[in-house]
Amino acid sequence: DTEVTQTPKHLVMGMTNKKSLKCEQHMGHRAMYWYKQKAKKPPELMFVYSYEKLSINESVPSRFSPECPNSSLLNLHLHALQPEDSALYLCASSQGLARENEQFFGPGTRLTVL
Amino acid sequence: SQQGEEDPQALSIQEGENATMNCSYKTSINNLQWYRQNSGRGLVHLILIRSNEREKHSGRLRVTLDTSKKSSSLLITASRAADTASYFCATSTGNQFYFGTGTSLTVIP
Numbered sequence: 001d002t003e004v005t006q007t008p009k010h011l012v013m014g015m016t017n018k019k020s021l022k023c024e025q026h027m028g029h030r031a032m033y034w035y036k037q038k039a040k041k042p043p044e045l046m047f048v049y050s051y052e053k054l055s056i057n058e059s060v061p062s063r064f065s066p067e068c069p070n071s072s073l074l075n076l077h078l079h080a081l082q083p084e085d086s087a088l089y090l091c092a093s094s095q096g097l098a099r100e101n102e103q104f105f106g107p108g109t110r111l112t113v114l
Numbered sequence: 115s116q117q118g119e120e121d122p123q124a125l126s127i128q129e130g131e132n133a134t135m136n137c138s139y140k141t142s143i144n145n146l147q148w149y150r151q152n153s154g155r156g157l158v159h160l161i162l163i164r165s166n167e168r169e170k171h172s173g174r175l176r177v178t179l180d181t182s183k184k185s186s187s188l189l190i191t192a193s194r195a196a197d198t199a200s201y202f203c204a205t206s207t208g209n210q211f212y213f214g215t216g217t218s219l220t221v222i223p
Binding site for chain 2 (some may be wrong): 004032039041043044045056087088090093102103104105106107108110
């Protein structure tokens with residue numbers, strides 16, 4: 001299984017809502033990533049988990065809270081988001097850290113904040 | 115920022131023609147990777163070239179790397195309509211990993 005799955009595919013939320021994005025992989029990869037991508041822009045790295053520990057946090061606002069319950073799962077908890085947070089959120093995984101390894105991406109969650 | 119700059123931003127060619135896109139970056143790198151993204155979807159890894167390599171091939175893809183000029187190129191030969199996508203270079207330095215600005219390729223049947 002070389003697939004990274006993400007749920008939901010689409011999410012619309014208000015600025016006072018709390019929601020979560022989920023990502024799952026069963027390739028035995030030990031590094032997992034969250035990226036944010038705005039339209040016609042490259043993905044921007046948000047968080048990196050290595051061996052279930054947060055290793056990189058690219059100065060992301062605290063309204064985004066990552067969680068890695070186990071080596072196959074990665075969540076992104078959302079609270080009090082702003083309309084400018086609307087974007088495609090991509091999850092990825094790799095066998096080791098991205099600098100040496102191919103990343104496998106999920107299809108993304110299209111988030112709209114009203 | 116380590117983010118790579120890609121050129122051209124957009125490219126439109128006829129099916130069967132070759133497509134070349136370029137990536138320039140700012141500081142020393144461990145390696146450089148190329149990814150493809152179909153509209154609104156996740157990215158797919160195409161090829162990785164290490165800093166001590168100059169050229170690499172994979173099927174219809176040819177990647178070159180010139181570390182002295184801090185640049186890389188991706189050549190897609192005999193393009194197909196299915197190659198229509200955005201193409202991103204990605205560079206890594208230490209623990210950091212950045213995608214370039216991307217080239218949008220349209221292959222006209």
